[in-house]
Amino acid sequence: MSAHDNISVDPKLADLYKDIHRHPELGFQEHRTADLVAQRMKDLGFEVTTGIGKTGVVCLLKNGSGPTALLRADMDALPVKEDTGLDYASTITSKDGNGKVVPVAHACGHDMHITCMLGAAEILSRDTASWAGTLMIVFQPAEELGAGSQAMVDDGLFDRFPKPDVVLGQHVAPLPAGKIAGHPGPSYAGSDSLRVHLVGKGAHGSMPQSSIDPIVMAAATVMRLQTIISREVPSTATAVLTVGSIHAGDAANVIPGDAELQLNIRSYESSVREHILNSVDRIARGEAATAGATEQPTITEIERFPIVVNDPAALKKTLDAFADWLGADKILDPGAGAGSEDVGIFATSSGAPLSYWLLGGTDPSLFTTGDMNDPALLTVPSNHSPHYAPVIEPTLTNGVTALVVATRTWLPAA
Numbered sequence: 309m310s311a312h313d314n315i316s317v318d319p320k321l322a323d324l325y326k327d328i329h330r331h332p333e334l335g336f337q338e339h340r341t342a343d344l345v346a347q348r349m350k351d352l353g354f355e356v357t358t359g360i361g362k363t364g365v366v367c368l369l370k371n372g373s374g375p376t377a378l379l380r381a382d383m384d385a386l387p388v389k390e391d392t393g394l395d396y397a398s399t400i401t402s403k404d405g406n407g408k409v410v411p412v413a414h415a416c417g418h419d420m421h422i423t424c425m426l427g428a429a430e431i432l433s434r435d436t437a438s439w440a441g442t443l444m445i446v447f448q449p450a451e452e453l454g455a456g457s458q459a460m461v462d463d464g465l466f467d468r469f470p471k472p473d474v475v476l477g478q479h480v481a482p483l484p485a486g487k488i489a490g491h492p493g494p495s496y497a498g499s500d501s502l503r504v505h506l507v508g509k510g511a512h513g514s515m516p517q518s519s520i521d522p523i524v525m526a527a528a529t530v531m532r533l534q535t536i537i538s539r540e541v542p543s544t545a546t547a548v549l550t551v552g553s554i555h556a557g558d559a560a561n562v563i564p565g566d567a568e569l570q571l572n573i574r575s576y577e578s579s580v581r582e583h584i585l586n587s588v589d590r591i592a593r594g595e596a597a598t599a600g601a602t603e604q605p606t607i608t609e610i611e612r613f614p615i616v617v618n619d620p621a622a623l624k625k626t627l628d629a630f631a632d633w634l635g636a637d638k639i640l641d642p643g644a645g646a647g648s649e650d651v652g653i654f655a656t657s658s659g660a661p662l663s664y665w666l667l668g669g670t671d672p673s674l675f676t677t678g679d680m681n682d683p684a685l686l687t688v689p690s691n692h693s694p695h696y697a698p699v700i701e702p703t704l705t706n707g708v709t710a711l712v713v714a715t716r717t718w719l720p721a722a
Contacts, residue, residue, distance in 0.1 A: 311716040312633035314435060317427055317705045325423040325700060326396040332385030332414045334402055335450030336459075338363045341383045341422065345447045348426055352433040354445070357468075361459030365447040366469055369433060374441025377718045378472035378660070379711060380651055381418070381425035382451035388415040391694040405453075416452065416691045417480035417669060420698050424478070424667075424707030431712050441719040442470055446654070454499070454613040457653040466658050474622055475655040475662045476714045478707060481642075482690045483668035484675045484682075485703045488630050488710060489640040490665040492620035497548075497574040498581050499648035501610035504529070504569040504592050507603040513561035522567035523556045525599040529569065529592055530554070536587045541580055548574040548646065549584065574646055576615055613648035619661030626663040629717040630710065640680055642666060647691070663714070667707050669698030 333341055342363045350356050354367040363383070389411035390398045398413040414420075429445055432438075446465075450456030483489055506529065508522030530551050541547050549571060556567035571588070575581040592605040631639050655662035675684045689695035 310632060311629050311713045312709060314438065315431060315709050315712050317708045318430060321423055321427045321704055321708070322700050324426065325419060325704060328419040328422055329414050329697070330396050330398055332398050332400055332412045332419070333383070334387065334404060334412055335384040335453040335456060336362050337402065338383040338449050342447065345383070345422060345426060349429060349445070352429055354429065354433065360465060361449060361456060361463045363449040364456065364460045366465070367429070367445040367447070368469065369443040371436045371443065372440045372722065374719055374722070375473035376442040376444055376470045377715055378444045378446055378475045378654060378658070379425065379428070379715065380446045380448055380475065380477040380654060381421040382448045382456065383418055383422055384450050384452050384456070385412050385414045385418065386416055386452055386692060387411065388413045388692065388694050390415065392697045394697055413694070415694060415696050417696070417698055418451070420480045420669065420703060420707060421478070422447065423704060424711055427704070427708035428711035428715065431708070432715055438721055439716045439719040440721050443715065443719065444470060444472055451650055454611040454648070454650050457650040461653060461657045471658045472660045474718050475651070475658070475660050476626070476711070476718065477651050477664050478667045478710055479649070479664070480669035480698050480703060480707065481666040482670045482685065482688050482696070483640070483666060484670060484672040484678045485668045485699055486634070486672055486706060487638045487640055487668040487678065488627070488634065488665050489642040489668070490618065490623050490627050491641055491643055491645070492618050492623050494576040494615055494644055495618045495664065496616035496649045497576055497644070497646050498615035499613040500573040500581065500585065501612070502571050502573070502588065503608045503610055504571065504588070505606045506567045506569070506592070506596060506601070507605065508565060508567070508599065508601055510565035511563045513563055516563060519563040520600050520602070521563050522565065523563070525595055525601065526554055526556060526567040526569060528598070529595045532591045532595060533571065533588065536584055536591070540583065540587055545580050546576055546644070547580055547584060570610065574648070576644055578615065613650050614652055614656070616649045616652040616664065617662065618664055622661035622663040623665070626665065626714050626717060629713050633709065633713050642680055665710070667703065667710060669703040671699045
């Protein structure tokens with residue numbers, strides 16, 4: 309029996325997907341979503357624990373002796389105003405972590421992840437003859453904040469529940485529906501977002517000699533920061549440093565007292581990451597000293613995503629099973645992506661290998677070659693876009709099937 313045999317996806321999942329899509333929730337606010345998945349998993353016979361890492365849900369199903377597989381689905385949405393034109397589009401608004409009212413949408417596809425996981429759980433719970441061991445399904449909060457997986461680990465995830473032998477998961481992507489992609493080794497960039505607060509001395513715009521101008525300080529800092537990648541990082545390494553926000557002052561004729569930069573760093577090697585962070589600190593302090601500032605700048609972390617490393621052997625095992633199901637021509641290698649994820653924390657914290665793949669979710673008719681060089685990849689809406697929403701089918705059926713195939717591959721029946 310092949311791992312992809314006897315898989316029949318419930319057609320009612322499409323309605324469930326639309327319901328979740330209509331009701332997005334921001335990170336650590338996924339109360340409705342957590343209640344929904346908890347009840348459904350209880351109905352399927354799973355042992356369910358809620359409130360792990362605030363809103364996380366852990367579901368266990370033991371089926372004889374054998375290894376433990378952790379399957380992860382993230383639940384949170386984004387502060388994005390949806391503009392898809394779908395009849396099930398989100399119109400939700402909510403307060404973010406700073407108390408600001410923002411539009412909310414599942415613009416990253418986590419609603420698809422949840423629905424696929426629930427569909428796979430239903431199949432696996434009703435066909436226990438096709439696998440053996442312990443199935444540990446984790447519905448994770450706050451992936452978009454880079455904090456949800458760590459919150460669950462800090463809340464005793466691997467003390468209170470079994471340590472897995474493998475961590476499995478998928479992310480819907482703007483690839484043709486019907487294709488799956490995975491890259492061995494460092495697969496998704498580590499990401500560090502920082503706030504740099506520069507303190508100068510305010511004055512009237514007509515009296516710059518009385519000031520320590522933080523805007524000039526900020527401008528010099530921005531320019532110098534750009535030399536980190538071009539002059540300090542080896543040309544064989546890949547890294548990005550972007551200053552995405554500058555704020556100082558509110559009037560044309562007033563030199564303000566301080567300035568704030570917000571910047572983002574992407575990297576694939578821990579040594580490169582540490583060097584860049586140290587250089588940001590050195591440059592900010594150096595420019596402040598050059599400007600004659602009497603206060604040191606402060607650098608605070610906004611969010612952090614670790615580098616995601618796919619275990620080559622584990623990923624190959626999973627993708628080989630997918631190739632047997634879909635055909636080898638449907639399996640792509642996307643290379644290392646600049647996007648970031650926190651799923652790897654489950655693997656590094658438990659000592660288990662990670663096998664994480666991309667699930668194609670875009671209408672295949674929009675593509676010509678359907679590979680990683682297809683020009684449509686530059687034009688179709690991508691994750692985090694207000695226009696992004698995966699096509700329900702065949703994405704949903706493929707996503708459910710992929711999770712079932714991966715589970716049966718890693719938890720084979722005796």
